[in-house]
Amino acid sequence: MSHKSFVWICLLPLAAVTAAFFVLPMARLLVTGAEGPRGLAEYLAILAEPRYRATLLNTVLLAAANTIATLIVATIAGLFLQRHRFPGRAVLVAILTFPLAFPGVVIGFMIILLAGRQGLIGDVSSRLVGDKIVFAYSIYGLFLGYLYFSIPRVILTIMAAAQKLDPSLEEAARSLGAGSWAVLRDVVLPALAPALVASGAIAFATAMGAFGTAFTLATNIDVLPMLIYTEFTLAGNLATSAALSVGLGVMTWLILALARSFTGNSVAAAG
Amino acid sequence: MNMMTRHGAALKVENCGKTFADGTCALARATLDIAQSETLVLLGPSGCGKTTLLRIVAGLETPDSGGRVLFDGKDLTRQPIEKRNVGMVFQSYALFPNMSVADNIGYGLKLRGLPKTERAARVAELVALTNLGGLEDRRIDQLSGGQRQRVALARAVAIRPSVLLLDEPLTALDAALRERLRGELNDLLRKLGITAIYVTHDQAEAMELGDRIVVMRKGAIAQVGTPREIYFTPANRFVAEFVGAANIIEAPIESGELVLPGGRVPVSGRDAMSRAVAMVRPETIMLADAATAGLAGTVDSVRFAGDRQRIIVRDAASVPLAVDAPNTVNVSAGERVGLSIPPAAIRLLPEED
Structure with a gap:
């Protein structure tokens, strides 16, 4: 042979x-x-049908907002954790990355404990201002849940990338007169760009498709995975949910592919 | 070009030491004066404190309290590096990978808000000076090691710094290139006439580049002097052995002569000593007729180095003696040889360690 x-x-x-x-x-x-009453046009429904279109837009906006917020929080935290050694640092890193071990349902449950009707935030706010603040069952609760979900992944990627950063690059920039902001803008962020794009893409894809958290929080949040679920189980609309699934998949894949090609280029540029 | 009109600042490092948080002393308190447009080399093995001293001057480390760093008489001890106007060249070159060669060189000028046309003119001037013509738009990863080193230098010099600080800039290169660039760097430093501090562990580099050399050991200054002073009149055994090759002979002195197993050698000065630690450079010892010379030994090995040969002679002194002989001399192992050492070539060192 x-x-x-x-x-x-x-x-x-x-x-x-x-x-x-x-x-x-x-x-x-x-x-x-394509087997529904509308045939192939079912695939266009995700864009043509106002309700679907609104949901798609909602989902993309939520995922995008989640990605941006995650990147900001995680970059600051990741850089700080990479550069400072202090007692309890290892424990802090462990706690921060703990959510990696949780399924979406548990995250959703935690959001309810925090901002639900019997939640901590509602408790404190009703005592302080007499008004019970509850947002766990809305898109804001979902945003918080996804944030909780994405931050650990991004922090770990940023920390790994920051570790590889040559400290003399920053010292060189400072010797030429660069203050903290200029160093961040001209040296640190360009060097972290590939890691930011890669981990941001993962955060985005996760937020686009995460179902457990949304399902735990409420069944009527307008995001695409929930729509697919209700179309399938409640309306029994097999063709529509299949078409929506394909739409969600294609959308997420497109954005990941875009991010990957961008990362490829910037990695080459960074030598 | 007005490059010759500015020569950087005169520096004073006053009583600067560095103790790290865990209590290790990286640098014992040291005081140094560096004249305007002087090239001072900090030379020593790794861990001797030379880089710490450089980083204190740069503003990347703060000295222990009481230490001061003065540029032209102005106390800059509390100023961070970005306020000190220093040009730095790192061992890794630390070029910005996201910028072209020209953008790297012009980065400091851009931060200073120099208008675009002036910036371009200054960058062009430096590109010409460092022989980087035609490479302006290249990315850093498209450059050779020697080209990177020149870009790093051009970038550091572009801002017209008060002092140029070089941290082992040639260490990352292979030997042949290192030697060539050492010459180029020397020419460039003379041409710029700028105050410079150069850190290295390579004594050949230190000799060629330094107006003065500071030899350091275990966080303290062992000797400060011109290359000739350091080489010919080392202050102690460490300097003698670290800079160049040296035979260190411990022997009793009787009536102005070193008493060695293979004979006697007259020394000048210090008759009162009864025992001495003497340094003799291999190239100052000459081969002579074994029958008539005051000192004789047996050839142990001959190492041919092309331009000369190093002969190791045993039984002449308590330790084998290294002798540099011309490449035309014909001796072989086991042969008896006489040695002659001029009294001026023997340097008596203080006994220590």
């Missing part, structure tokens, strides 16, 4: 698994999406 055919035979199990659990269901999903 030649070396080449041996390799091909070794790849067979992978091909079988890929076909059975990835290619076939995907194909089925694509076909199902």
